[in-house]
Amino acid sequence: MSHTASLLVELGAVLFALGVMGRLAGRFGLSPIPLYLLAGLAFGTGGLVPLQAPEEFFTTGSEVGVVLLLLMLGLEYSADDLVANLRQQAPVGIVDLLLNGLPGVAFALLMGWGPIAALAMFGVTAISSSGIISKVLTDMGRLGNRETPSVLSILVLEDLSMAVYLPVLTALVAASSGATAVRSVLIALATLAVVLVLALRHGKVISSLVVSRSNEVLLLLVVGLALLVAGGAEAVHVSAAVGAFLLGIALSGEVAEHVRGLVGPLRDLFAAVFFVFFGLSTDPTQLPSVLVPAGILAIVGIATKLLTGWIAGRRAGVGPGGRIRAGAALVPRGEFSIIIAGLVGASVEPAFAPTVAAYVLIMAVVGPLVPRVADPFARRLARRAADRREVAVGPENTAPVAGT
Amino acid sequence: MRIEETRLPGIGARYDFATEKGRRVGVISQRDGARHVFLYDPRDPDACQATIVLSAEESQTLAELLGAPRIVERVVRSNDDEDALPGESSGAGRV
Numbered sequence: 001m002s003h004t005a006s007l008l009v010e011l012g013a014v015l016f017a018l019g020v021m022g023r024l025a026g027r028f029g030l031s032p033i034p035l036y037l038l039a040g041l042a043f044g045t046g047g048l049v050p051l052q053a054p055e056e057f058f059t060t061g062s063e064v065g066v067v068l069l070l071l072m073l074g075l076e077y078s079a080d081d082l083v084a085n086l087r088q089q090a091p092v093g094i095v096d097l098l099l100n101g102l103p104g105v106a107f108a109l110l111m112g113w114g115p116i117a118a119l120a121m122f123g124v125t126a127i128s129s130s131g132i133i134s135k136v137l138t139d140m141g142r143l144g145n146r147e148t149p150s151v152l153s154i155l156v157l158e159d160l161s162m163a164v165y166l167p168v169l170t171a172l173v174a175a176s177s178g179a180t181a182v183r184s185v186l187i188a189l190a191t192l193a194v195v196l197v198l199a200l201r202h203g204k205v206i207s208s209l210v211v212s213r214s215n216e217v218l219l220l221l222v223v224g225l226a227l228l229v230a231g232g233a234e235a236v237h238v239s240a241a242v243g244a245f246l247l248g249i250a251l252s253g254e255v256a257e258h259v260r261g262l263v264g265p266l267r268d269l270f271a272a273v274f275f276v277f278f279g280l281s282t283d284p285t286q287l288p289s290v291l292v293p294a295g296i297l298a299i300v301g302i303a304t305k306l307l308t309g310w311i312a313g314r315r316a317g318v319g320p321g322g323r324i325r326a327g328a329a330l331v332p333r334g335e336f337s338i339i340i341a342g343l344v345g346a347s348v349e350p351a352f353a354p355t356v357a358a359y360v361l362i363m364a365v366v367g368p369l370v371p372r373v374a375d376p377f378a379r380r381l382a383r384r385a386a387d388r389r390e391v392a393v394g395p396e397n398t399a400p401v402a403g404t
Numbered sequence: 405m406r407i408e409e410t411r412l413p414g415i416g417a418r419y420d421f422a423t424e425k426g427r428r429v430g431v432i433s434q435r436d437g438a439r440h441v442f443l444y445d446p447r448d449p450d451a452c453q454a455t456i457v458l459s460a461e462e463s464q465t466l467a468e469l470l471g472a473p474r475i476v477e478r479v480v481r482s483n484d485d486e487d488a489l490p491g492e493s494s495g496a497g498r499v
Contacts, residue, residue: 076414085413134414141455144418144430144442149410156413257435322450382448 011054014043018272029139031132033334034364036272037357040279041287051280058277065274066339067230067244068223068267073130073159074248075256075263079200082249085156092150092312093157096330100304101126107297111355116172117348120340123165124356125301129334129364130155136368137329147322150312151329162336163242166343167192170239173344188238195233195243199250206250210259219262222251241339271335278338279357281345286354294358301363302370305330321382328374332367333360420444439463 021035043051086093104125108118133155137143167188175181199206210221226244233243251259309327313319318326341356410418412432420430428444430452437460445453458466 081411081413084411130414141440141442141452143412143415143432143440144420144444144452144455146450149412149418152413152415318450319448321448325451379448379451382445382451386447386449 006052007054007057010051011057014039014051014054014276015269015272018276022272029368031129031135031332031334031364031368032272033129033132033275033338034361036275037279037338037361037364040276041282041284041357042279043276044280044282044284055280058273058280061270061273062277062342063240064227065267065270065272065277066241066342067226068263068270069274069335069339070241070244071222071226071248072260072263072267074245075251075260076130077156077159077249078252078256079203079249081156082160083200085153086160089150089153089157092154092308092315093161095311096154096158096308097126097161099308100301103297103300103304107293107300111293111349111351113349113352116169116344117352119169119172120344120348120352123162123169123340124337124359125297125304125333127158127162127333127336127340128155128305128330129332129336129367130159132332132334132364132368133329136332136371140371142325142329142371145322145325147309147313147316147318147326147329150316150318151309151326154308154312154330158336159245163192163196163245164189166239166242166340167237169340169343170234171237173347174237184237187236191233191236191238192242192246195238195246199246203250203252206247207252207255210251211255215262218255218258219266222259222263223266239343241343274342275335275338278342278353282353282357284354286351287358290351290355290358294355294362297355297359298362298366301333301359302331302366319382319385321378321380321385324374324378324381325371328371328378331363331370333363334367337363436460437463441466 018032018036018039021039022032025032025035101122104121104123105118107125108121113121133151137148137151142148168185171184171188172181175184210218210225212218212221226247229247230240230243233246234240248256306324306327309325309330310323313323313326337356337360341353344352405421407419407421410420412418416432416434418430418432420428422428427446428449430442430444432440432442434440439458439460439462440455441458441463442452442455445451
């Protein structure tokens with residue numbers, strides 16, 4: 001076969017296989033992310049069917065995938081959302097990061113990895129997958145629940161903290177010595193501050209830059225601008241992902257709504273490419289040896305998120321049942337853990353990428369199941385609390401139970 | 405009546421209130437126009453007992469049905485009058 005022919009055939013086969021797997025995942029109520037990773041592992045070097053031709057496409061496509069993932073995430077939030085959450089929920093956000101990030105650091109140190117790998121593991125274990133979680137909450141009809149605002153604000157704060165964390169990590173990975181590391185972290189944070197203020201204060205100006213009635217023009221302008229900003233951010237070690245995220249926040253109002261609809265399908269395509277690429281560049285023969293440590297880390301990760309949810313729920317005045325549900329909802333890790341691992345890559349430790357792959361495989365499969373498993377337990381706790389209330393205030397004062 | 409408003413970052417806003425008989429009802433308005441209507445569980449005040457998702461058009465229809473019951477009643481009655489033949493059942497019970 002000619003190069004073009006094999007490129008198209010292999011690329012087509014991979015994407016088609018992803019589609020089939022996505023359909024399967026949907027049937028069982030699973031997230032497709034772990035399946036995309038498995039596909040990547042199967043097609044990569046040392047895998048079942050190594051791919052030859054489309055490697056370049058996957059390399060570039062995965063970069064575009066990160067940019068689009070973060071652009072869409074930024075579009076979900078308005079600047080007001082972020083500021084309001086930061087004001088009211090900052091303590092919960094800090095508890096969440098420390099409680100879930102520190103086990104990752106401890107894990108890296110126990111494995112004998114260096115400080116950069118430890119910092120990377122902090123992010124890998126701390127950040128929940130907002131994509132998986134919002135889908136699980138919607139599917140289970142839980143958006144109206146009283147613990148849901150707490151869950152959502154934890155996700156917002158995690159995403160926002162990534163805007164600080166990723167530039168620091170990128171700068172440290174790029175730096176060669178201690179002095180240059182400090183300098184590049186400072187430059188990265190200063191740039192971040194400037195861009196953040198621009199995004200918050202002058203979002204309307206940026207939105208008016210891309211406004212257009214034609215979908216085609218709007219799509220080209222927005223994706224072009226996103227890649228420009230991401231590239232610029234990468235050049236000063238702020239990380240392309242954060243640049244795209246901030247642009248997403250800056251775009252507001254009707255433009256944001258319109259862009260979400262347009263970029264969504266493109267994001268789905270390139271995000272799939274991104275997950276596959278991470279699998280491709282991970283050596284599957286390393287997986288079995290890291291499965292046990294990754295499994296232990298996953299168990300700890302479930303426990304710490306349950307605790308986080310309990311604390312956040314109690315702070316919001318939610319009952320014990322809701323606190324369990326909040327923690328269970330927060331368990332899945334996904335896209336951010338992979339983004340962090342992709343950023344650090346094999347530069348730190350050969351076992352790093354396979355460990356993160358195994359961890360995300362476990363967390364993205366088990367995570368969405370935890371709320372379903374925890375549900376009867378949460379209900380029992382809530383019933384018991386209700387009985388106690390009834391005893392306390394007397395049955396005549398409680399709400400009548402109407403038939404449904 | 406006191407309506408509570410809660411912002412749901414990334415989704416929209418939630419509004420809920422307690423009915424006179426003690427049930428809590430709520431609506432989430434998503435930015436894309438979809439609405440979730442839900443009923444809280446009296447045994448677990450933090451959870452929803454039932455949720456339905458309505459498209460922008462469906463929620464508009466529901467709002468019209470809820471907001472204009474008198475008009476609907478009148479329409480129904482006048483339809484009944486038209487269907488019935490003069491002197492038959494529709495007039496039978498009237499004074």
